Amino acid sequence: MRMRSQMEIDLSLLASNYESLKKIAPNNEVLFMVKADAYGHGMVPVTRFSHHELGIKEFGCASIGEALRLREEIPDGEFEIYVFSDVQLMLKQATEIYLNYRVIPVISNESNLDYFLETEEFKNFPLCLKFNTGMNRLGIDDSKAEEVIDKIKRNGRREVYHLLSHFSSASLPMDSNKKNLDQKKRFKELKQKFIDSGIELKKTSLSNSGAIEQGAGLDETHIRPGLMMFGPTSLIPKYREKSKWDGKLISSLETVIINSFDIQKGTPIGYGATPCPGNGAIAIIALGYGDGFSTRYQGVKLLHDGMEGQIAGRVNMDMAQVFFEKQKAEQLNIGDKFVVWDHSSENFMRICDQSRTIPYEVFIHVTQRVPKVYKI
Structure with missing residues (x-):
């Protein structure tokens, strides 16, 4: 451990950044991404402060181990935790963590969806679905929306707790980049298919930091800030003039x-x-x-x-x-x-x-x- 080298983290600046975020997106709920140890800033202290002092009630992790750590180290926290990628849904140990610690897996492939719908323990558990609208990484392909809807209805469900997707190119202009425009269009069409089928969408989200700082995706119920909460822009240098963000490095x-x-x-x-x-x-x-x-x-x-x-x-x-x-x-x-x-x-x-x-x-x-x- 170093004696005179340190990374100082000013949580008052995190609060200031949250205020700036709400000026851009005053009507959206915030799902704060704190994966990878809150981007190197300390997941537990950042989450604790964000929940108790800023009133943020939803947080995103990458792994079930990160989620479990938050539950164990902030036992008085009344917030939701989502696991976005390494869900390990079919492991018995993981299932017990989801059920016993109020952790929500983001379902992003059909095998996990089938397991979730067919497992009795998850019968009354919130269904969070991620679709691929062009990122081509995680997410059920949006061309299979009708099949997914049919599975959900046959299972007796009439709502999706959170429907989401993810921009691949939010570091580029949201108002002109063809990839971004196409993803917005596809997500809008995806939502409409669910609505037309009679399935209620309780929450929806699409925008990560780069999109938020350009004011994109604010017609969804939620936004999912990550990097911007710690200060920096997500935009590449040539497009930074498009950013509405004036965050301070915490x-x-x-x-x-x-x-x-x-x-x-x-x-x-x-x-x-x-x-x-x-x-x-x-x-x-x-x-x-x-x-x-x-x-x-x-x-x-x-x-x-x-x-x-x-x-x-x-x-x-x-x-x-x-x-x-x-x-x-x-x-x-x-x-x-x-x-x-x-800073x-x-x-x-x-x-x-x-x-x-x-x-x-x-x-x-x-x-x-x-x-x-x-x-x-």
Whole structure:
């Protein structure tokens, strides 16, 4: 565990982001995606705060193990949990968890649907159905809607608790991208088939973060924000002007300078003996790929006390070298705090763009060796 490196998570900024979200989607219920340890921010504290302080009542996980952890560690939580992908529905142990811990599996293939409908224990359990409208990953193909409807009615059911699908290209324009327009059309037609058959749709959702920040999919009962709740945009750089999102990064990543020295252009640096790109000074910071500070960050520019530095040479397991051109080592004091990213989404996205890494990965890669510190 690091002593002076930490990921600080400001939950008051999560609250601020939730307020901004509700300005975009004031009439929608929120199903907050907290999978993958809340995108690296700590699933339990983020969920606890979101439920008790923000009033969010529905959360999404990727696995049944994540859902069980939420139930066990927030026993007083009166919220719904959905398992979206690794449902393991046919395992006896999983069935017991769903039934005993009020966890809802998202049914996304026909074999799971058949099992769900034919298993007596699930007779009165909420049916949550995911259809594939073009993502081509998980989801029952929407061309089989009539077959599914027939199965549901023969089973004696007259409602679907939650009908959903998922955009494949929400990082692109929602108002002009053909894929997005086609998926919206197909989901609308899918809903109508259920309604025309006499099956009530209690809840519907389609939009993930990229779609929400463009104001798309708000005619459904629910939205499913994930990344945006933690600050960043989901849109690729050329389309970010289309975003209505002004979220603040709820986390900051800081470390400490553990060595500094002057250096001449061409001097070999670290593993691989990478030549120094100029004359200046090197700061060695106490973060490496063992902390989730990726080797992809070589060449990324970082700011320190108003000076612009650049990751020089390979990132090591336990440290990295930041080169400051035309600066002196005396300006980089051993023991000084070094902020890798602060609460500015703009600064964080600059790191992502320069390293050609999506923000999801940057967050999730931060390892347990870097303590998470929460403030409200």
